[in-house]
Amino acid sequence: MLRRPTLIASGLTxxxxxxxxxxxxxxxxxxxxxxxxxxxxxxxxxxxxxxxxCASYATSPADEQLFDDERFDCSRVEVPxxxxxPDGARGEVAILRVPARGDKIGxxxxxxxxxxxxxxxxxxxxxxSWAASEVGERFDIIGFDTRGVGASTPAVDCYSDEEVxxxxxxxxxxxxxxSQEEAENIAERCVEGTGGVxxxxxxxxxxxxxxxDVLRAVLGDDKLSYLGYSYGSELAAMYAEAYPQNVRALxxxxxxxxxxxxxxxxxxxxxxxxxxxxxxxxxxxEQDDCPLGTDPERASAEFRELVAPLRDEPAPTxxxxxxxxxxxxxxxxxxxxxxxxxxxxxxxxxxxADGDGTGLLTLHDLLLGRGADGLYGSTLDMxxxxxxxxxxxxxxxxxxxxxxRHARDVxxxxxxxxxxxxxxxxxxxxxxxxSRDIPWxxxxxxxxxxxxxxxxxxxxxxxxGGINMAARLGGSxxxxxxxxxxxxxxxxxxCVDEIVTDYLLALETPAEGARCTL
Numbered sequence: 001m002l003r004r005p006t007l008i009a010s011g012l013t014x015x016x017x018x019x020x021x022x023x024x025x026x027x028x029x030x031x032x033x034x035x036x037x038x039x040x041x042x043x044x045x046x047x048x049x050x051x052x053x054c055a056s057y058a059t060s061p062a063d064e065q066l067f068d069d070e071r072f073d074c075s076r077v078e079v080p081x082x083x084x085x086p087d088g089a090r091g092e093v094a095i096l097r098v099p100a101r102g103d104k105i106g107x108x109x110x111x112x113x114x115x116x117x118x119x120x121x122x123x124x125x126x127x128x129s130w131a132a133s134e135v136g137e138r139f140d141i142i143g144f145d146t147r148g149v150g151a152s153t154p155a156v157d158c159y160s161d162e163e164v165x166x167x168x169x170x171x172x173x174x175x176x177x178x179s180q181e182e183a184e185n186i187a188e189r190c191v192e193g194t195g196g197v198x199x200x201x202x203x204x205x206x207x208x209x210x211x212x213d214v215l216r217a218v219l220g221d222d223k224l225s226y227l228g229y230s231y232g233s234e235l236a237a238m239y240a241e242a243y244p245q246n247v248r249a250l251x252x253x254x255x256x257x258x259x260x261x262x263x264x265x266x267x268x269x270x271x272x273x274x275x276x277x278x279x280x281x282x283x284x285x286e287q288d289d290c291p292l293g294t295d296p297e298r299a300s301a302e303f304r305e306l307v308a309p310l311r312d313e314p315a316p317t318x319x320x321x322x323x324x325x326x327x328x329x330x331x332x333x334x335x336x337x338x339x340x341x342x343x344x345x346x347x348x349x350x351x352x353a354d355g356d357g358t359g360l361l362t363l364h365d366l367l368l369g370r371g372a373d374g375l376y377g378s379t380l381d382m383x384x385x386x387x388x389x390x391x392x393x394x395x396x397x398x399x400x401x402x403x404x405r406h407a408r409d410v411x412x413x414x415x416x417x418x419x420x421x422x423x424x425x426x427x428x429x430x431x432x433x434x435s436r437d438i439p440w441x442x443x444x445x446x447x448x449x450x451x452x453x454x455x456x457x458x459x460x461x462x463x464x465g466g467i468n469m470a471a472r473l474g475g476s477x478x479x480x481x482x483x484x485x486x487x488x489x490x491x492x493x494x495c496v497d498e499i500v501t502d503y504l505l506a507l508e509t510p511a512e513g514a515r516c517t518l
Contacts, residue, residue, distance in 0.1 A: 040086045045217035049075045057094055057120065057151040060377040062369065066124050071131065072098045074120070074151075077218050079211045081154070081202050091202065093211050094151035096120040098130045098141040106248070107219040108139035108504065109212060111146070113230030113254070113486075115205070115392075116385030118150040118378040119143035129490055134501050139225065144215060148194075148203040148387055150378035156203060157193035158186070158383040161376050164368075167326040169382055170426040172389070173270075173333055174326065174417050175404050177424045184429040190387060197431045203384065204391030204435035209238045216246060223248030225504060229486045230254040230461055233452075233469060234392075237441040240450070240473060249504055250450040250473070254458055254486040257465030258441045258472050262393035263403045265465075270411040272459030276336040277303075277413045279457070279483055284346045291349040300413040303332075306352060308416055315357030319372075323357025323364075329417050331364035337460050337485035339518075390427035394434045400425045443472040450475030451503045451510075453496060455518070457483030476509040482518030493518055 054067035054074035067074070074096050081089040096119075097107075112122035123130075123143025130136030148156035159169045170177050170186060177183055194200040212235065216224045225248045228236045233255040240247055257265055281299030284290040291306065292299040307328050309315075314322030335345040341363075348359035364370075369379030395403075404423045408415060450473045454466020463479070470477035478499055480487055487493055488500045495516035502508040 041080075041083075041214070044077075044079060044086070044214050047078060047218055049077055049218055051075045051097060054096060054120075054124070057096070059150055060369075060371065060375045061373060062371045062375070062377040063121065063150075066121065067096075069124065069127060071127050072096055072124060076151075077211075077215055079207075079214050081198060083207060083210050089198070091147060092153045093147070093215065094120060094145045095215065096123050096143045098123055098127055098136060098143075100136070100138055100140050101131070102137040104140065105138045105505065106140070106221045106223075106225055107142045107216075108135065109142045109144060109215060109224065109226045111144070111226075111228045111232035111235055113228075113232050114149075114380060114385050115146065115231045115388035116149055116381040116383075117231075118145050118381070120145050120150055121377070121379050126490055133489065133497070135489060135504055138505055140219070142215070142219065144212075145378070146203070146208045146384070146388070147211065148384035149381045154194055154199035154202060156190065156200065156381070156384045156387045158190040158386060161370075161374055164370075164376060164382070165321070165374065167324055170386065171326065171330060172266075172385075172426070173273075173407075173414070174329070175400075175407065175419060175423040176417075177426045177428075178419065178422050180424060180428060183424050183426060186386075186426055187390075187429045187431055190383070191431060193383075194387070200387055201391055201430075201432040201435065203387045205234060205238060205388065205440070206436040208388075209235055209242055212239055213243050213246060221248075222246075225249045227251045227488065227500075227504075228253070229488075231256065233461070233465075234440055236450075237469065237473065238436070240447045241441055241445045244445055244447045247447045247450075249448070249507060250475075251453065251488060251500055251504065252450065252466075252469055252473075253453040253488040254461040255452055255454060255466045255469035256461055257468050258439060258443070259468045260465070261399070261438075262389075263395050263399040266403055267406045267410075268462050268465075269460060270407045270414070272462050273333055273336055274300075274411045274413060276339075276457070276459040276483060277332075277411075279339065280336065280342040280345060283342055284349075287346075289350065291346065291353040300415075303349075303413045304416050306349060310357075311416065315352060315355065315360075317356065317358040317361050319358070319361070321361065323352070323361045325417065327364045328352070328357070328360050329414065331360045331367065332413075334367040335363060339457075339483040386426065390430040391432070391435045392440070393427070394438060395425045395427070397425070397428075441472055445473065447473065447475075449507065449509045451478065451500065452476070453478045453480060453486075453488050453500065455480045455482050455484050455487060457481075458485050459483075460485040476503075476512075476514070478510055478514050478516065480516045480518060484518060487518065491518070
């Protein structure tokens with residue numbers, strides 16, 4: 001699932017992060033020449049990286065503007081394309097560093113989720129927050145683009161921006177792929193656009209986790225400190241099992257439930273989306289001019305009636321581009337991830353009721369990172385999202401049928417966009433099978449105390465997932481009352497931020513039963 005701030009929106013100067021030796025709450029960090037290395041990976045763990053301006057790392061005009069900032073710098077780290085063949089082809093992981101302002105503990109790797117969300121953009125967009133926080137004072141904040149995303153290579157490329165505008169890519173919540181032939185076409189175009197089967201199928205999370213350990217070593221950290229949102233929670237748990245000896249601190253915010261299969265997780269998300277829709281509808285009903293009416297019980301039906309005409313005739317907008325049904329549903333589902341965005345979706349629906357799709361299309365473009373020039377940034381790379389999911393998550397035809405049936409039963413506001421029968425998993429023809437173990441975490445792990453932050457009304461990663469993740473890792477759970485998909489260090493909660501900060505800086509975990517309220 002996507003994790004983003006709700007406000008969102010080569011020859012370089014040598015700065016070797018490994019230089020020197022920092023003191024941490026759990027003892028001195030290793031010297032640069034004492035890496036904890038896996039066999040055959042010495043050349044990657046010992047590489048020296050160069051940091052410099054970030055402008056050349058931008059993959060869209062919007063990214064260029066964001067990356068034009070002297071408060072952070074960027075670099076690339078070489079990794080094996082295939083860890084079973086470390087002497088073979090290589091890829092590069094692009095990283096953005098917001099340097100620590102004071103006495104440095106080490107590096108804090110951050111992943112905003114997705115899969116496919118840009119960690120570089122996430123770290124850059126929150127530079128003001130890092131500048132004002134104790135975490136930003138004591139850590140180099142490291143946002144990294146996972147394989148396939150943004151400035152990293154290989155770069156997954158399946159659909160052009162024009163095709164995205166025409167809603168040709170398979171949106172994971174519409175279950176709209178209708179045949180095996182269509183699934184084969186999806187796989188073929190991804191292979192061709194990405195440069196081959198090996199490149200496309202290298203982006204699974206098992207490789208990403210090994211990339212994270214290379215980053216840890218190259219950045220000079222004996223132990224990993226990590227903050228991961230949503231999908232980033234999967235990387236955290238997988239890292240804990242693969243490299244328990246290398247864990248210092250793991251903050252998990254919006255945990256994917258480790259006890260659910262991927263189809264069962266999707267089922268829980270459809271249930272969560274409807275719950276969030278109902279909450280938004282209740283807020284709307286408090287207004288006399290609510291475009292969904294004043295009876296929350298009828299809100300799903302009112303929404304369907306409002307958007308149904310878009311299937312045949314998209315709504316005009318002030319910018320000249322029309323709002324399609326798929327655009328409206330994408331704007332709705334992504335906005336439901338945070339109650340702070342509910343007023344914007346209500347305003348957009350009000351405009352649509354008057355025949356104007358401008359508000360909803362503007363919201364859609366903001367959430368998907370589309371600029372006025374028609375180019376999509378790397379805030380959320382849906383091609384990389386697709387490729388990673390296909391390498392991570394199996395789904396049988398029977399599970400696809402069950403998922404479709406469940407979605408139609410529990411999410412009536414989405415009913416118009418869901419086929420009645422005949423849905424095929426968009427990954428059904430992928431050129432290689434899933435590349436990680438399923439389940440992706442077993443709980444058979446012995447790591448230092450971890451911290452899981454879980455919001456009770458989170459529709460994207462429902463609260464039970466946080467409970468289960470904390471139990472699997474034997475760590476602490478911070479329960480947050482509210483309706484939002486992730487919150488730590490940018491969500492406006494002093495209570496949450498204080499607990500997360502104390503944990504990251506001093507490895508202090510909250511008392512059992514700790515709670516905050518948004």
